[in-house]
Amino acid sequence: MEQPEECFDPLQFAVDLDLTKSTDENTDEKVYISKSLIDRANGSSYIELASTKVTCAIYGPRETSSSSDESYSKCLLETSIKFSPFGRQKRIDPLLVQYDNDDDCEEAELCSRLEEALLPCILLHKYPKSQIDIIIDVIEDDGQHLLSAIILSATVALIDACIELYDTVVAKSLKRDQSLFTLCYMPNLAQVSCLFFDGEATPAELDVLTDEAVKQCQLLHKAICKVVISDLKAAVTSNGKII
Amino acid sequence: MSSSEYYCVPGDRLCPCDRAIAGQGTYEKQNCIYASIAGTIQLTAVDQSSTNPDKKPTIAVVRQDRSLAVPSVGSLAYCKVTNVTSRFVRCLIFAINNQPLKTPCHGRITRENIESFNKDSIVCSTKFRPDDIVLARIISLGDANAYLLSTAEENLGVIAARSMAGEKLIPFSDCQMTCPITNTPEPRKVAKIQSELTDEVSKLA
Numbered sequence: 320m321e322q323p324e325e326c327f328d329p330l331q332f333a334v335d336l337d338l339t340k341s342t343d344e345n346t347d348e349k350v351y352i353s354k355s356l357i358d359r360a361n362g363s364s365y366i367e368l369a370s371t372k373v374t375c376a377i378y379g380p381r382e383t384s385s386s387s388d389e390s391y392s393k394c395l396l397e398t399s400i401k402f403s404p405f406g407r408q409k410r411i412d413p414l415l416v417q418y419d420n421d422d423d424c425e426e427a428e429l430c431s432r433l434e435e436a437l438l439p440c441i442l443l444h445k446y447p448k449s450q451i452d453i454i455i456d457v458i459e460d461d462g463q464h465l466l467s468a469i470i471l472s473a474t475v476a477l478i479d480a481c482i483e484l485y486d487t488v489v490a491k492s493l494k495r496d497q498s499l500f501t502l503c504y505m506p507n508l509a510q511v512s513c514l515f516f517d518g519e520a521t522p523a524e525l526d527v528l529t530d531e532a533v534k535q536c537q538l539l540h541k542a543i544c545k546v547v548i549s550d551l552k553a554a555v556t557s558n559g560k561i562i
Numbered sequence: 563m564s565s566s567e568y569y570c571v572p573g574d575r576l577c578p579c580d581r582a583i584a585g586q587g588t589y590e591k592q593n594c595i596y597a598s599i600a601g602t603i604q605l606t607a608v609d610q611s612s613t614n615p616d617k618k619p620t621i622a623v624v625r626q627d628r629s630l631a632v633p634s635v636g637s638l639a640y641c642k643v644t645n646v647t648s649r650f651v652r653c654l655i656f657a658i659n660n661q662p663l664k665t666p667c668h669g670r671i672t673r674e675n676i677e678s679f680n681k682d683s684i685v686c687s688t689k690f691r692p693d694d695i696v697l698a699r700i701i702s703l704g705d706a707n708a709y710l711l712s713t714a715e716e717n718l719g720v721i722a723a724r725s726m727a728g729e730k731l732i733p734f735s736d737c738q739m740t741c742p743i744t745n746t747p748e749p750r751k752v753a754k755i756q757s758e759l760t761d762e763v764s765k766l767a
Contacts, residue, residue, distance in 0.1 A: 329584075336641060339760065351597070359664070360664075361630070361664055378664070378665070380630075380632060381664070381665040381667075382665065382667045382668065383706075385706070391703070439730060442589065442598060445632075447703060448703050448706075449632070466699065474573055478571065478572060478599070478600045481599050481625055481628060481629055482599075482631040483572070483587070483589070483598035483599055483628065484572035484598055484599070485572070485573065485589065485591075485596070485598065486572060486573030486596075487571055487573055495746045505573065506573070506592075507573035507575065507596070508573060526747070543571070544571050547571055547600050548600075548747075549570070551569055551600060551601065551602070551625075551627070552569070554627035555602075555626045555627065
């Protein structure tokens with residue numbers, strides 16, 4: 320084998336990576352929300368929460384292939400989550416088949432959590448004999464905000480697709496010494512859609528976490544409203560329609 | 563009908579139930595009307611001669627730039643015929659009420675629902691042919707495979723078709739279309755064009 324014409328020392332391309340994260344994760348978390356990226360989908364969104372980046376595409380309500388009795392009266396929800404191979408510190412093999420009884424089936428677990436969080440908020444009875452497909456692509460995962468970014472991106476994409484919702488579901492993840500707490504909150508109805516907790520805590524600590532998560536959810540809700548309404552205004556003025 | 567500059571997101575409380583009736587894009591819960599989609603709020607002024615005893619205005623949320631096309635009972639469906647058999651006609655619905663669907667749905671017109679008279683003596687192949695564009699009405703959700711459609715009205719039926727020679731057919735009467743090049747008549751269940759549009763259609767022909 321011939322050697323290439325020019326050779327470089329690999330160390331000259333090494334970037335100084337500061338892998339020690341600050342323990343104070345709750346300050347300076349930036350949020351970026353964008354919608355209507357994918358033309359072919361009914362609705363789509365892209366969310367950045369700190370360094371977690373997630374994109375979501377919604378197809379539907381479209382004809383369902385299921386012939387069960389349940390599908391006749393209301394809409395079915397199908398979710399699918401896929402990680403990019405470069406999404407985490409350690410490379411994820413995209414061709415690795417994960418079996419259902421495997422402990423490591425993270426994609427399936429995230430799918431079921433997403434369904435649990437979204438099912439109470441969609442008006443399913445308005446779309447009989449149809450199914451809504453939610454396809455989520457995780458571009459980068461920083462370990463803390465994944466579930467909340469997934470739920471937020473699904474909500475923004477549902478709003479973009481004009482699917483009728485009872486309320487906007489806002490999710491916030493908090494990390495306290497190795498335990499991860501995620502709360503899905505509906506601000507206008509003041510109801511918790513669901514709550515996920517991995518780790519150990521006393522009930523008093525859980526109360527404190529819930530209160531703080533609710534406050535931060537309300538801030539996130541304001542960010543979503545601002546993005547949605549400014550997009551609506553821009554769409555109306557670009558179409559030239561006078562209200 | 564007056565629309566306002568007020569924008570809302572799903573879940574915003576619009577008004578109590580006794581002030582207005584919930585229209586499109588809203589839902590009622592615990593005696594209040596909430597928005598269910600993101601858009602502008604529209605209040606329909608109350609009709610003096612309406613049969614509504616309470617005479618309340620209708621509040622609705624409308625999205626200006628796009629809307630969702632959902633097949634529902636009673637809506638008009640534009641479809642393309644795929645199969646014609648002796649008992650029914652299968653078609654692919656690609657638009658509902660002037661809005662295109664992103665993914666087409668399957669529909670079926672049974673033999674009894676093609677015409678409103680002579681229901682039993684109809685031969686399906688004299689009414690529709692494959693690749694015809696048909697305007698039909700959804701009468702039922704049907705089964706898992708297809709929606710049930712009907713063309714049993716005057717203004718429903720074939721609106722565009724190609725002849726055996728490959729040319730665009732011109733409507734001649736309610737049961738016949740002619741090919742402009744070969745002048746051969748072909749039997750179809752033709753949709754009656756509304757009077758406002760006859761001038762435009764005659765300019766095209």
